[in-house]
Amino acid sequence: MQEQLTIIGGGNLGKSIISGLVSSDIFNTSDITVVDKSFYNLSYVKDNLGVNISQDIITAIENVKWVILCVQPRQLEGVLNEIKDKVTKDQVFISTVTGTSIEEINQLLPDNKVIRVMPNTGAAKKLSMTCISAGKDVKEELAIVEEIFKTIGETLVIEERLMQAATVLGASGIAFFLRFLRAMIQGGIQMGFHPHEAQIIAVQTAIGAATLVAENGTHPEREIDKVTTPQGCTIEGLNEMEHQGLSSSVIKGVMASYEKINTIK
Structure with missing residues (x-):
């Protein structure tokens, strides 16, 4: 005590x-x-x-x-x-x-x-x-x-020099993941699910994805490889997202947040 x-x-x-x-x-x-x-x-x-x-x-x-x-x-x-x-x-x-x-x-x-x-x-x-x-x-x-x-x-x-970056990745990061989750839900609705159904599926899928990486200790790409099959729908969707700038947009967003936090007092 x-x-x-x-x-x-x-x-x-x-x-x-x-x-x-x-x-x-x-x-x-x-x-x-x-x-x-x-x-x-x-x-x-x-x-x-x-x-x-x-x-x-x-x-x-x-x-x-x-x-x-x-x-x-x-x-x-x-x-x-x-x-x-x-x-x-x-x-x-x-x-x-x-x-x-x-x-x-x-x-x-x-x-x-x-x-x-x-x-x-x-x-x-x-x-x-x-x-x-x-x-x-x-x-x-x-x-x-x-x-x-x-x-x-x-x-x-x-190290203390990384605390601003930790704020962006760990604290602002909650909002970044939630925005992606919202987009997944919207996609589900467009495919035909009711909003509450799309949310249940997307949320549990997000929990499962994060848990796989956390508990297996693997890189996300290793877990992605387990889902993608040659000429399948998953790789088709992933490639389209990358063509539209998914990874680049996320990295740019993270860095914009980091640049902003370094100006806040």
Whole structure:
């Protein structure tokens, strides 16, 4: 059992993290506090997840070892300025804030260890892909942060220089896959399925495709080869998609998102 933890921000991501934690034995629910200005958010986590709640950020971080920052980028500086004079050097800050480096947080909290994490909205179903990066001398803390975020899905420790790319591939990537899924559903409707039937087929097929790659550890092309037959309908469809620029469009979209995120502050 670890020390107490406070989550600053009880929005969708905060709720997902709490849900993962209360289903594990890393912390007791009595050792978890959520601080938020929204009474609705606080009521939800209190009633449904059984953790402590507070609207007083200063009280909520007192005598707490772990602090997870789950706020919007535009809110972060205000939050850090509000707490910086009350923070003790043994407190560890875990930031989910997009586009804010460890160095930038340490400018306001110079004596604290900071670890960056980038989950995605799959966290709501405990299927997040969370990328984690940290500075030097945080080996023990990093291991605990991995434990925390494994309660909501898979984790991968990466270099901090790749965190923007991880945001695009892992977080924005949810939207990219969903847009492709929508197109598959639309194709199914055009072929004659009712919308709900097309969605059931397309969604389960997407789950199956991802699971094959994840569990077999194979490259996607290996799994594609198992489906395509000479002069068959699958290769016909794949080639037409490539002629229309499928792979090129996806790569260009990913890179456009990456270029954009590097300009956001």
